[in-house]
Amino acid sequence: MSYPIIICEDNPIQLKKITTLVENYLLFHANFFNLSLAVQTPEEVLKYLKTSNSNNGVYILDIDLKSNIDGIDLASEIRSRDINGNIIFTTTHEEMAPTTLKRKVAAVGFIEKDQTVENYRDELYGTLEYIKKLIESSKEYPKQNFIFEIGNQIFNFDQSEVFSVESSPIPHQLVFSSKHGQYEFYGKLNALESKYSFLFRLNRSCLINPMNIQQVNFHSRDVLLKNGVTKKFSIGKATKLKHALLNL
Incomplete structure (x- = not known):
């Protein structure tokens, strides 16, 4: 073409x-x-x-x-x-x-x-x-929509609307944070990490969308997302996180 x-x-x-x-x-x-x-x-x-x-x-x-x-x-x-x-x-x-x-x-x-x-x-x-x-x-780097089900409803979010997905205190459930609020649904982080290439594994229990990072403090190992929420990452993730941001 x-x-x-x-x-x-x-x-x-x-x-x-x-x-x-x-x-x-x-x-x-x-x-x-x-x-x-x-x-x-x-x-x-x-x-x-x-x-x-x-x-x-x-x-x-x-x-x-x-x-x-x-x-x-x-x-x-x-x-x-x-x-x-x-x-x-x-x-x-x-x-x-x-x-x-x-x-x-x-x-x-x-x-x-x-x-x-x-x-x-x-x-x-x-x-x-x-x-x-x-x-x-x-x-x-093709754009992906983030899709999940809650009961009989299917939710479809644009990639730019995704902030994070993390483990819920409720077993087998995940908490999805977006520009439009939070949702809880059944799923596995490993499966989502494999399916959605734009998500970055910040720690064992949290995936984030680097597109919606507002600030990174590599000294304190904090990531501030655009929704005002701060997430921690391990020292072993620092280099990979820098690469993820540069690839944007």
């Missing part, structure tokens, strides 16, 4: 320059990316989005598109249709960078036009390589 690159630049000379740079990059990365669209108007991009069902696309956008839709407006529309899209802004308006943060379009790169072709190329290629690594990482 290859991921689409979409370019939108109203200036035909700039469009040709960016397109040529991308085509040269694709000589060595055609198996991962493909140039799907290179156009001058945001309307053409919107038309493409309606029919393409893009996922993890790369969008290289000029901010000032000389249209009633500017690059930030276009990025917002892209984000609503391709939630995992990777947006690169290319512009002479460096002062617009804070606006992209306020509008929550989550741009991966912000490349200035007013620089040499060589520097522009290096920034563009570096950003494309970074996007490639992001996509590869997302495939390497």
Whole structure:
């Protein structure tokens, strides 16, 4: 599977320059990316989005598109249709960078036009390589939902909502802590540790989700989770815990 690159630049000379740079990059990365669209108007991009069902696309956008839709407006529309899209802004308006943060379009790169072709190329290629690594990482560590049963009910939690799972004082029962509260169900920690790769064994009786760690004190061996609860870990877990956090 290859991921689409979409370019939108109203200036035909700039469009040709960016397109040529991308085509040269694709000589060595055609198996991962493909140039799907290179156009001058945001309307053409919107038309493409309606029919393409893009996922993890790369969008290289000029901010000032000389249209009633500017690059930030276009990025917002892209984000609503391709939630995992990777947006690169290319512009002479460096002062617009804070606006992209306020509008929550989550741009991966912000490349200035007013620089040499060589520097522009290096920034563009570096950003494309970074996007490639992001996509590869997302495939390497697929997201899992945490699912369990209580009586006749099945509960399904997004991975990001999971804080911890630990042994209950009641034999064979576990206590599950999430953003939405606590639940008790029958199960075994060892089975859950094997099933859910995102869980980390903090100690004999507790699994945690490293994604929801707020702070780690390696001196006192305390982990503070985002729900305000502190858990202890043994000195033997310190190195593994550091690796788990770095892998995030």
